[in-house]
Amino acid sequence: MKLYAQHGALQGDKTKVGIEKSYISGVIYSPRDIGVPQLRAHISEVARIDPSAEQFFDPQYYAGYNVTDPDARLGRLATCEDYEAYFRQRRRRELERDTRIIEADIADCLEFQMGLAVTGVISPNILITRSFDSIEGAIAKNFIRLSGQNRTNLGHGKPLFATLAVSREALLDRGELFSFLEDITALDEPPDGFYVLVAASSEDARADILHADVIAGWLLINQSLSLNGYQVINGYSDVLTPFLRIAGAAAGATGWWQNSRTFSLGRFLPASGGRLPIPRYLSKLLLNRITHIELAQITDLRARGRRIPAVLNGLETDSLYPPDAGYEPARAEEVLQSWEALHSLCEDLCRDDQIATLRLCRRAVTRAVQAYDVIQSIIRLDPRSNAEHLSAIEEGIDLFVRLAEIGEPGA
Amino acid sequence: MHPDPLPPGKLLERVPGLEAVEPCFDRGGFKWVYRATVQGRKEALKVLAMRTVAEPDVDPNLAEAFVREQYARIRREIQALAICSVPEIVKLGAISPIEFETEGTKFLAYSEEYVEGVDLWKLIRRPRELPPLPELVALFASLVRCVQELWRHGYVHRDIKPHNVMKTNDVSRQFVLLDLGIAFAVNETNLTYRADDRMPVATYRYLAPEMLQPDFRERIDYRTDLYTTGMTVYEYAAGRHPLARDADDLMQTISRALRQPPTPLGQHRPDLPADFCALVDGMLKKKPALRPANLRLLFQRLEAMT
Numbered sequence: 001m002k003l004y005a006q007h008g009a010l011q012g013d014k015t016k017v018g019i020e021k022s023y024i025s026g027v028i029y030s031p032r033d034i035g036v037p038q039l040r041a042h043i044s045e046v047a048r049i050d051p052s053a054e055q056f057f058d059p060q061y062y063a064g065y066n067v068t069d070p071d072a073r074l075g076r077l078a079t080c081e082d083y084e085a086y087f088r089q090r091r092r093r094e095l096e097r098d099t100r101i102i103e104a105d106i107a108d109c110l111e112f113q114m115g116l117a118v119t120g121v122i123s124p125n126i127l128i129t130r131s132f133d134s135i136e137g138a139i140a141k142n143f144i145r146l147s148g149q150n151r152t153n154l155g156h157g158k159p160l161f162a163t164l165a166v167s168r169e170a171l172l173d174r175g176e177l178f179s180f181l182e183d184i185t186a187l188d189e190p191p192d193g194f195y196v197l198v199a200a201s202s203e204d205a206r207a208d209i210l211h212a213d214v215i216a217g218w219l220l221i222n223q224s225l226s227l228n229g230y231q232v233i234n235g236y237s238d239v240l241t242p243f244l245r246i247a248g249a250a251a252g253a254t255g256w257w258q259n260s261r262t263f264s265l266g267r268f269l270p271a272s273g274g275r276l277p278i279p280r281y282l283s284k285l286l287l288n289r290i291t292h293i294e295l296a297q298i299t300d301l302r303a304r305g306r307r308i309p310a311v312l313n314g315l316e317t318d319s320l321y322p323p324d325a326g327y328e329p330a331r332a333e334e335v336l337q338s339w340e341a342l343h344s345l346c347e348d349l350c351r352d353d354q355i356a357t358l359r360l361c362r363r364a365v366t367r368a369v370q371a372y373d374v375i376q377s378i379i380r381l382d383p384r385s386n387a388e389h390l391s392a393i394e395e396g397i398d399l400f401v402r403l404a405e406i407g408e409p410g411a
Numbered sequence: 412m413h414p415d416p417l418p419p420g421k422l423l424e425r426v427p428g429l430e431a432v433e434p435c436f437d438r439g440g441f442k443w444v445y446r447a448t449v450q451g452r453k454e455a456l457k458v459l460a461m462r463t464v465a466e467p468d469v470d471p472n473l474a475e476a477f478v479r480e481q482y483a484r485i486r487r488e489i490q491a492l493a494i495c496s497v498p499e500i501v502k503l504g505a506i507s508p509i510e511f512e513t514e515g516t517k518f519l520a521y522s523e524e525y526v527e528g529v530d531l532w533k534l535i536r537r538p539r540e541l542p543p544l545p546e547l548v549a550l551f552a553s554l555v556r557c558v559q560e561l562w563r564h565g566y567v568h569r570d571i572k573p574h575n576v577m578k579t580n581d582v583s584r585q586f587v588l589l590d591l592g593i594a595f596a597v598n599e600t601n602l603t604y605r606a607d608d609r610m611p612v613a614t615y616r617y618l619a620p621e622m623l624q625p626d627f628r629e630r631i632d633y634r635t636d637l638y639t640t641g642m643t644v645y646e647y648a649a650g651r652h653p654l655a656r657d658a659d660d661l662m663q664t665i666s667r668a669l670r671q672p673p674t675p676l677g678q679h680r681p682d683l684p685a686d687f688c689a690l691v692d693g694m695l696k697k698k699p700a701l702r703p704a705n706l707r708l709l710f711q712r713l714e715a716m717t
Contacts, residue, residue, distance in 0.1 A: 227693065405696050407675050
């Protein structure tokens with residue numbers, strides 16, 4: 001299971017170091033956050049560091065369609081002239097009535113990416129905001145269908161990934177989800193893979209995504225696509241990355257801001273204010289991030305002989321979190337720690353065999369529950385640090401296993 | 412009540428081009444199959460009795476619809492046979508469809524090649540050693556080639572089952588798929604129903620779950636045939652149907668098709684490779700979107716097993 005950096009604002013050297021250290025296998029760039037000259041330079045720098053690094057460009061076409069706020073924060077998508085080659089603000093009526101517009105937008109978008117030294121191209125799409133059984137669902141299906149056809153026309157050799165962007169609401173209607181999957185897995189001219197995005201109502205709405213039905217739906221998408229031979233890259237999958245491997249996912253991604261860990265159109269909407277979040281530490285044992293203060297507290301309790309589970313991962317980046325409650329890790333340090341922990345978690349839990357991965361993931365959740373039981377009996381954790389995500393993951397996996405008709409020997 | 416088959420002598424009188432006809436050897440409802448000689452070759456002569464509006468106990472509208480359905484089925488079957496070119500699908504014979512009337516009943520007759528061999532249903536019922544992997548892979552690949560060819564022309568067979576698959580002694584076509592009588596052309600508006608109960612025509616034990624949905628006409632595609640292919644391969648491999656039991660009534664059969672996961676093939680055939688069993692089991696998923704339906708990959712996986 002590969003892990004990519006989900007690129008965002010103020011990249012600095014984060015992705016380069018992540019690649020250098022082999023914590024991540026590649027980068028998915030966000031045009032909203034980088035201009036074309038810098039993008040080109042960054043792509044070649046990453047390729048120089050690791051020629052096998054995989055680099056993709058998320059065209060973020062959905063932002064031009066789904067975000068209608070006049071004060072939208074489209075960033076470089078709106079200000080960098082180079083993106084005018086493909087980025088357009090379309091209305092539903094245009095896309096609904098004339099598939100030639102869709103074809104033209106796909107062609108422009110893929111041609112633009114052919115001019116970048118990316119290793120695979122991602123075709124554009126809109127976000128299905130409510131239901132697969134909707135005009136948006138039909139438009140999205142057209143984008144996917146026409147992407148494969150367009151690739152045939154372009155005749156280039158890079159793998160093509162079709163964007164499939166869905167809201168968590170759309171995932172909840174499983175009958176329509178299955179119908180949609182039936183359609184896109186039987187295309188005459190299919191893409192090589194899919195770039196799957198699951199949207200929350202806002203980047204802070206973690207519970208939107210960490211919800212059993214949503215996790216099961218996300219897994220079902222991966223299962224249906226992967227068993228039909230598609231490579232599936234999951235954007236913004238963050239801590240769910242290793243669990244998506246149960247359903248055959250090829251890769252997941254996460255970044256350094258909350259808006260590159262949870263996909264939401266909120267990233268493009270006018271800012272609502274707020275302060276910078278407290279740096280956190282991603283614990284493999286807890287399958288979650290806790291604040292650096294909580295980490296220091298647990299470490300201190302252990303040092304004083306309390307029987308409390310060790311939440312440190314025993315990895316290189318632990319050194320970025322010295323056991324001193326007064327020290328606050330930088331954003332660049334936090335993301336490196338996240339990437340290393342997730343990379344290591346993927347190595348621990350992900351196998352080629354589905355049942356083996358399933359068992360390892362279930363065991364990891366059970367161990368996390370047990371660890372939380374002890375920790376929460378001793379200290380009170382911040383709401384984002386607590387164990388709520390675990391029941392969602394556990395129930396989501398169970399639901400997926402049932403819906404995907406997976407026979408678990410000995411279960 | 413189903414009528415008796417026409418005697419061979421009557422057919423020789425009514426159907427031009429027949430040189431000899433043996434007694435009926437297979438029948439289903441209003442259809443009979445005879446071994447006949449045409450232009451010096453053995454062919455399978457198919458004869459259908461057409462119900463008419465004149466029958467007093469039948470709703471005239473229903474009877475008329477039934478006759479239309481009969482003609483549509485024959486037309487589809489002949490069209491499909493004419494355009495499909497893979498050796499694993501039975502070929503059309505020399506007798507083009509011909510209508511005739513005898514004793515007040517209308518009939519329609521045409522011929523297909525006569526495939527020498529034994530159908531899988533008979534083989535499954537015989538005491539035998541269970542088939543080895545190479546034979547099962549050959550069966551699987553043959554049926555998938557048929558499914559692919561039919562779908563290439565916009566058809567879904569809908570009735571792949573052991574009764575309709577012949578095992579031959581010909582190494583170039585070890586298995587042959589017969590009877591496209593209820594094949595469905597996806598671009599047509601009508602779909603074959605039973606005249607009496609508006610249920611789709613197919614054998615209940617071999618119905619894909621999506622065929623049991625009210626909107627199945629919109630949802631049906633080649634994955635329905637992959638499901639029945641999986642059932643056929645499973646039953647031939649294991650010697651037992653993956654879901655149905657002989658004592659089941661209709662309700663139990665349908666309920667099992669919709670709800671019951673089949674016992675994994677590996678439990679009946681632990682000697683077979685796990686990948687083969689997983690592939691067969693994968694075809695039997697209730698949801699078409701969960702079946703491994705990428706035919707290119709399917710052939711690759713099957714090839715890797717030989």
